[in-house]
Amino acid sequence: MTDCIFCKIINREIPSYTVYEDEDVYAFLDITQTTKGHTLVIPKQHVADIFEYDEKLAATLFSKVPKIARALEKSFPDMEGLNLINNNKELAYQSVFHSHIHLIPRYSKEDDFS
Ligand code: 5GP
Ligand code: ZN
Numbered sequence: 001m002t003d004c005i006f007c008k009i010i011n012r013e014i015p016s017y018t019v020y021e022d023e024d025v026y027a028f029l030d031i032t033q034t035t036k037g038h039t040l041v042i043p044k045q046h047v048a049d050i051f052e053y054d055e056k057l058a059a060t061l062f063s064k065v066p067k068i069a070r071a072l073e074k075s076f077p078d079m080e081g082l083n084l085i086n087n088n089k090e091l092a093y094q095s096v097f098h099s100h101i102h103l104i105p106r107y108s109k110e111d112d113f114s
Helices: 004-009 056-075
Strands: 020-021 023-028 039-043 081-085 102-105
Touching: 004 023, 004 039, 020 056, 023 056, 039 056, 056 081, 056 102
Parallel strands: none
Antiparallel strands: 020 023, 023 039, 039 102, 081 102
16 A cells, blocks of 8 residues: 555655564554553554454464563563554554554663653
């Protein structure tokens, strides 16, 4: 999709910090670091929200999340918890309409701004 910022990020038209990538999935640091390591996991296929997934795409995307969570745990050893958040539609606080899962690390001691 040409006017989608996350498609542009996948295509390297907009820079981002890569956390994980394979042929189906891209994970990158959120520009707003709600906490240290706040990451977005997106399908490379443009789907606006959860209502547009089929089972295969959902399985492909979610199957990569544990691996990405463990990569964050390794990079940020002081992380003690992790929230997965997925907003769908404007009323539910979605602001970028290329579906994404937020991975928000939680820390007891520092860098937790939320
Ligand atoms: P939503 O509100 O749709 O659930 O989350 C969208 C997220 O995308 C926000 O947390 C916002 O900070 C992030 N975001 C928006 N534009 C960019 C961008 O150009 N680069 C990166 N890395 N993140 C972005
Ligand atoms: Zn897109």
